[in-house]
Amino acid sequence: MDRRLFLRSSAMAAAGAVTLRSLHAQGPRVKSPNDTIQLALIGAGIQGQGDARWAVQVPGVKLVAVADCYDGRLAHSKELWGSDVFTTRDYKEILARPDVDAVLIATPDHWHKQAAVDAMKAGKDVYLEKPMIHVYEDGPEIVRTAKETGCILQVGSQRVSSVVYAKAKELLAAGAIGKLNTINARWDRNSSIGAWNYTVPVDASPQTCDWPRFLGSAPKHEWSPERFFQWRKWKDYGSGVAGDLFVHLFSGTHFITGSNGPTRAMATGAIRYWNDGRDANDVLLALFDYPEGFNLSLRVNFVNGGEESEGFLFTGDEGTMEIAGNTVTVTRVPHEKEPGFTVSTFSEAMQKETFAEYRKKYPVTHPEGAPPQTIQKFSAEKGYADNYDHFRNFFNSVRTRKQPVEDATFGFRAAGAALLANRSAEKGSIVHWDPAKMTLG
Secondary structure, three states: OHHHHHHHHHHHHHHHHHHHHHHHHHOOOOOOOOOOEEEEEEOOOHHHHHHHHHHOOOOOEEEEEEEOOEHHHHHHHHHHHOOOOEEEOOHHHHHOOOOOOEEEEOOOHHHHHHHHHHHHHOOOEEEEEOOOOOOOOHHHHHHHHHHHHOOOEEEEOHHHHOHHHHHHHHHHHOOOOOOEEEEEEEEEOOOOOOOOOOOOOOOOOOOOEOHHHHHOOOOOOOOOHHHHHOHHHOOOOOOHHHHHHHHHHHHHHHHHHOOOOOOEEEEEEEOOOOOOOOOOOOEEEEEEEEOOOEEEEEEEEOOOOOOOEEEEEEEEOOOEEEEEOOEEEEEOOOOOOOOOOOOOOOOHHHHHHHHHHHHHHOOOOOOOOOOOOOEEEEEOOOOOOHHHHHHHHHHHHHHHOOOOOOOHHHHHHHHHHHHHHHHHHHHOOOEEEEOOOOEEO
């Protein structure tokens, strides 16, 4: 009996391997506009469930399977999307299903690379939450696998699909603020949840949570409900404020400017307030040099003493452009037509002589015509959400097989630039990056 069971199990395992090989050989299926794209969620935490809610709002998309390491989230997934949704702790069971066309990966950062690579090798298109990488070594493998398999991979930083950012890109290219010289961006918070202190359920235990599977490639550690549910607070699983928030600001910067990324970074930060056992900084400041001739300044402060605040300020030699929420505002102050003069320290005779020469060169003129437009403001329609547009763009790529708005190369450049801040702060020195080759200096 044992031998028969062994042979049957071996045959089933072999059949499963054949299925995965066959899917890889065939590549992802091309969907017609009338077909339903069947989606699976891998990682059903706060971000994963939120993403899935946006994804299924796109016409022709259905959630059919969910994988997560906490039983409570699997149960809630059935409550949200129907009792027929397949649930499992092991995402590889999802990848073996022929009815899954694409996967939405919203695991902790240290699982991003392996889950994405496994999914693409199984012939699934991938929506991968930011940051695309946890460590630099992840990037080349993800980029290479996307090319080799022909699978669509889109990184989930929705600003590149935003109509507001598209307008900012258009305005900058049209010279609305002249030549860009600096960008200042911030994302400040002042709440416990904003600082990643997510609620731990009362039933959290090694029985309801698959702790070994959660750890994966991370260093071994005794069971910790805080690490499981608040994983962003530890470098073993997350990428700190740089990977969580800087990466959004880099995605927006690179999309609007068309840049591949910075060449040099210097950063400093510390745990200033949340001394709760975490090892990820709650304050981080960083400066970056861009080869296009501008500097980027980034700040995240989890103890800012005010309301949550996020925004961009692009400064050029002819004006500024600010992005706040779903609005973009361009402000221009016309250049003075004459340089002015400083003669008060001269003798009165020299003052008169110098002023007379100045007026010969710059005679008094009187403004004519319509007053110049110094402020322009553009706002998205009420209720607009770039989350929806980002998923719509992803599923359009799944159907058409055209490259997405934020492919693996874009995602690697954004995350690679963000992680420079962590690297610089840890080393206490300037660090270098080649944005074209996507390699550390």
